[in-house]
Amino acid sequence: MMHQPPLITPDVLIIGGGPAxxxxxxxxxxxxxQHVLVVDREENAGGIPRHSDHTGYGLRDLHRVMTGPAYARHLAARAADTGAEIRTRTMVTGWADDTTVDVTSPDGRYRIRPRALVLATGARERPRTARRVPGDRPHGVYTTGQLQNLVHLHHRPVGKRAVIVGGELVSWxxxxxLREAGCTPALMVSQYPKAESYGTFNAVGRTMLRVPVATRSRVTRVIGKGRCQAVEIEHLDTGRRRTIDCDTVVFTGDWIPDHELARSGGIALDEGTLGPLTDTALRTSRPGVFAIGNMLHPVDTAxxxxxxxxxxxxxxxxxxxxxxxxxxxxxxxxxEPFRWIAPQILRPDDPAPARDRLLLWTDTFVRFPKVTVRQGERIVTQRTLAWPAAPGRVFRVPTSVLDGVSHTAGPVRIGLT
Structure with a gap:
């Protein structure tokens, strides 16, 4: 007779101990x-901010500015102080049935069958292999998360001269x-006509961090035997190639949700975000299962x-x-030019999404975007917004643009005129 693993039955299980x-x-x-259980596979709760050792966290939710580690500690302590149970070094390995998950931890294997489940597994940067950048396979090639984990959590050295691939917020x-680790950022490489981050960050980065940006460019080859020695970059408009000496390469941004658990459970995924398909109440296609955070909009601020x-x-x-x-x-x-929108389902009598905003991702820079909402052949709304739509960061649209939508007239398309 097969032994059944122990079963825990909290009211709510939250998978992922990051900010969301x-x-x-x-x-x-x-x-x-009464019983809220958070499980996280890392040794400490807090998510990515744990090893993002710079300021800028907490403005919208806590109304103050903190460093990443302080922010992570604050959120973990607050959850624990309210009585939530937090189990770290605890990995959800799969589904036992529609309402039960299998778990492994230092305490052994067991199962959790909550009354409701919240997926909060976040997003990750695509590594070099997923971006199909050819060349040698030397040491010294990281994502931002790997770099920050190495420097801030393990206090290990990196190289002396680095090339950063990408121009998003996370790139800065x-x-x-890199500067903190004693490594000089020699160049930032962006495929877009301007670095994707906010103009203020770009200006500060160029002046204070002294990082030049090669726009409309891409890395075409990593060079080095044993340790990285250089990268080859190509200008997308002219095809001109040049070699940049460096012993470190950091691939930043280009986010993908950690959606494996949702996918293996048969939860419907959105083709644009690749995360779970949700409505404005953040329900997924499976009753009792909700999804939140950057697995839905990869990636927004913490x-x-x-x-x-x-x-x-x-x-x-x-x-x-x-x-x-x-x-x-x-x-x-x-x-067009949007790649995705979140959330993706509008139901009558449901609440507006968080902060009364629809979140979209654009591949084209538009300084004065005129948002157009269509339903069939009918134009529901056209509204010019005061902030630009720019690659590499979330574009926020007030949900009031949906006020004229009919709940029986078919899909609603949101684009720019």
Whole structure:
């Protein structure tokens, strides 16, 4: 007779102990949910901010600015203080059935069958292999997460001269980490006409960190036997190639959600984000399973992910109290130049999304974007926004642009005129 692993039955299981998951746990406990369990595979809870040792965290959710490690410690302590149970070094390995997950930890194997489940597994940067950059396979090639983990958590040295691939917010975070480790960021390489980050960050990065940016360029080869020695970059418009000496390469941005658990469980995924398909209440296609944070919008800032956690708490409680998922709803689809939109389903009587914002990702820079909402042949809304749509960062659109949408007239397409 096969031995059945022990079973735990919390009210809510949150998979992922980053800003979104910890904030959801604290809010659920604040609203009266008795047993909230957070599991995280890392040794300490807190997510990516644990090893992002610079300031800029907490503005939107905590209304103050903190360093990444301080922010992570604060969120973990707050969740624990409310009475949420946090288990680290705990890995969810798969689904035993539609409502039960298999878990392994230093305490052994067991199963968790919650009344409701929240996926908060976040996103990761695509490494060099996923970007199909050819060349040698030397040491000294990292993602930002690997770099910061090495420098800030393990206090290990890196090289002396680095090339940063990408120009997003996280790319400047990598530049600061390199400087702190005694490594000079020699060049930042972006495929776009300007670095993707906010103009303020680009200006500060160029002046204070003294990092030149090669725009409309890509890395075509990594060179080095044993240790990285150089990279070859190509200008996308002219085809001209040149070699940059470096012993370190950091691939930044180009995010993908950690969606393996959702995918293996048969939860519907969005073709644009590659994360779970959700409505404005952050329900997934499986009843009782919700999704939050950067696995839904890869990738936004940590405080926006945290506010997803706060937003989902009341929706989870509605489910625990017997309110089941409605079947009707219309799809929200991203039109050019947008790559994706989150959330993707609009249902009558559901709340507006967190912060009353739709989140979109553009591949084209538009300084004065005129957002157009269409349903069939009808133009529902056209509105010019005061902030640009730019690659490499989330474009936020007020949900009021959907006020004229019919819940029975088919899919809604959101693009730019």
């Amino acid at each position: 998951g910890l904030t959801a746990a604290a809010e659920l406990r604040r609203l009266g949910v 975070s990598a530049a600061m980490t 405080d926006v992910a945290a506010l997803d956690g706060k937003h989902v708490a009341s929706q989870v409680i509605n489910y625990l109290h017997g309110r089941r998922q409605p079947s009707e709803g219309v799809r929200l689809l991203a039109d």
